[in-house]
């Protein structure tokens with residue numbers, strides 16, 4: 001019966017599979033009498049090998065992501081965090097572990113006294129987004145503010161470095177802004193942070209941020225012109241849990 005279904009013009013070829021070493025018969029694809037894509041392994045082994053190759057590829061990508069993660073973090077101590085560690089606020093840790101990047105999704109704002117692991121927790125959320133393949137960037141408010149200043153520098157290299165920081169902060173999928181409000185206030189620095197928050201929230205790019213004090217303090221810090229707008233944006237576009245203040 002099987003023989004009857006075969007194309008009478010076809011030729012079959014028998015090879016020894018290079019993996020399982022069984023004899024394997026298949027119909028070669030001929031073009032002008034020459035075989036195109038000759039097989040070296042049986043169908044089962046070919047499928048198995050391609051699965052292995054995919055797995056190796058996934059592993060390599062994961063390793064690459066872990067290596068690139070080390071370049072994103074604000075400091076080495078944020079590379080690995082044990083979310084159940086006693087120094088870490090459990091509400092913040094749970095929220096950060098549950099957080100998932102979504103375009104137009106909400107960010108997270110952790111407001112509370114120092115020493116409850118806010119920055120560590122935010123790195124947990126950022127790492128998950130990074131390992132899921134989203135572009136991530138982490139920066140302290142002070143570093144961002146310094147970059148704003150350096151973008152007017154006479155030094156070309158310094159200007160270029162500053163431009164990188166500002167560009168990454170603007171356009172990455174997920175931004176971690178640590179210690180918001182900590183940078184010394186100047187009109188250009190504060191304008192830049194307001195502009196950054198407006199741009200990101202306006203186009204649905206979430207911000208993960210921390211601050212030592214809440215809305216009232218931020219309004220005072222950024223003054224009557226910018227403070228209320230900044231706080232309104234952050235409140236609208238971020239989940240802000242109640243943490244010990």
Ligand SMILES: [Zn+2]
Pocket residue numbers: 017018019020021022041042043044045046
């Ligand atoms: Zn085989």
